Amino acid sequence: MKIQHNTYLSLGTNQGNKLENLQKAINSIANIVGNVQKISSVYKTPAWGFKGDDFYNICVQVSTYQNASQLITSLLQIEKNLGRLRNETKEYQNRNIDIDILLFNDEIILTKNLIVPHPKMLQRKFVMIPLAEIASNTFHPIEKKQISVCLQNIDDSSQIQRIKNKLIRPIPITEKYNYIAIEGNIGAGKTSLAKMITEEYNAKLVLERFADNPFLPKFYKDKERYAFPLEMSFLADRYQQLSDDLAQFDLFKNFLVSDYYIFKSLIFAQVTLSEDEYLLYRKMFNLIYKEITKPDLYVYLYQNTERLLENIKKRGRNYEKNIESEYLKKIQEGYKNFINTQKDLNLLVIDVSDLDFVNNKKDYNYIIDKIKNN
Structure with a gap:
């Protein structure tokens, strides 16, 4: 620490x-x-x-x-x-x-x-x-x-x-927010940004446990067969993880950053499931969504499809190698619809298509300034 x-x-x-x-x-x-x-x-x-x-x-x-x-x-x-x-x-x-x-x-x-x-x-x-x-x-x-x-x-x-003039104290992120969710399409850099913010502000980090999902590699090989069990397992896991982590903040870290928000479950399900499966899934999701603590700030990292494919290729996950641009575009459209319909969520959309916030401190500070001044 x-x-x-x-x-x-x-x-x-x-x-x-x-x-x-x-x-x-x-x-x-x-x-x-x-x-x-x-x-x-x-x-x-x-x-x-x-x-x-x-x-x-x-x-x-x-x-x-x-x-x-x-x-x-x-x-x-x-x-x-x-x-x-x-x-x-x-x-x-x-x-x-x-x-x-x-x-x-x-x-x-x-x-x-x-x-x-x-x-x-x-x-x-x-x-x-x-x-x-x-x-x-x-x-x-x-x-x-x-x-x-x-x-x-x-x-x-x-x-x-x-003198009478007063200066303004900048309000730090840790006072302004208790819980920030970083979201974005596959390969947008949400996990990298969440880790960087956590490191700088000594926050509690909540990362999506996608690597432990046994259905994920199978899904990329046979989407039609494994879409429903994959989405249901993700929903259950995300609900349990967020419920556990949000219920008990670390005594020394009263600021939490996650690299996902549970609503992504619905966005991906809408793309991957058939109509009847999605209707059933939606009923389950609505029950769970009522119980989840909403983030103080929802940050969506927009990345163009070309950059997404480049980033996916760079990180070299074998089960992601067959992801196509059309699939990413559908996910992007799902996030767009979600953002446009949310009225009670504090939303911040940042276009990172031309930014390299992992390797360029200036780009990272640009994002932090956006978050601070939102």
């Missing part, structure tokens, strides 16, 4: 649209580093150590799975992405964004690239006032005193003014 760390960061800017600079930095931290738990008020402060425009300063609390070394690398990259140009001079200067690590858990870190707690934080009102606002009872690991007490002892006569 990945270890989650608690860190406090100081952000400052004195160039351009200062509020926008801070908000962009917060959003980048949420996307790259971890969940932003708290944001202080914005404080207007005079430039420290040089003549320049007034700064806007804040502190934020962030929970992250990155260690301290990874964290400082990420923050430097965020500064660079937002236009920060660093040079060799050690003199104070104007900057459009500055991000410093103040505290990291209760650790004391002394390396060439990072010193924590920040060595000058106890000298600066523009750091300590916003920090005390969101972490007054947190202890400074060297001073062994609460931040609120450290603030009282600070020797800094700078004038600090809190």
Whole structure:
């Protein structure tokens, strides 16, 4: 299990649209580093150590799975992405964004690239006032005193003014959703995406147990004979698995991601079964569907048929080698009809035909942004 760390960061800017600079930095931290738990008020402060425009300063609390070394690398990259140009001079200067690590858990870190707690934080009102606002009872690991007490002892006569403008805290996926179902046609990448999201957010993963179904290889050889037992066995297995997993969330993982939703049973059955078999199957499905917990978000990955066939070929499952494009098109049409008729399900359709989210971090982040902002 990945270890989650608690860190406090100081952000400052004195160039351009200062509020926008801070908000962009917060959003980048949420996307790259971890969940932003708290944001202080914005404080207007005079430039420290040089003549320049007034700064806007804040502190934020962030929970992250990155260690301290990874964290400082990420923050430097965020500064660079937002236009920060660093040079060799050690003199104070104007900057459009500055991000410093103040505290990291209760650790004391002394390396060439990072010193924590920040060595000058106890000298600066523009750091300590916003920090005390969101972490007054947190202890400074060297001073062994609460931040609120450290603030009282600070020797800094700078004038600090809190402004009325508020910044927006990005709501993390783990707060927005408890259960996400990732769906798509055969070969769309739903299992890969579900695993990636689970890994990043330390979620509970529910994967369809298709590999254990003895009827599946037989079905691809003789669809007419084995369609009904295959669909009935899938329905029973999906119902049991989802009922068991959704009934008891992991104590340390209150966020669940599955690579299927039970309604796919009906979609595939409609394609594979004869009319009379489908009517019987539908009666059984309706009874079960009432009992299943609906996902907070249903994500459908649309992939064009050509890419689906390529992906199926790449993964090399012997029983899938005879899947034809017409069969995939029928499945696609079934999903389309399902999506168009659902009114009570929170749906998000993402076209991944031109994306490689497994190997391209930018494409993966694009999908995560879609999920976050849905």
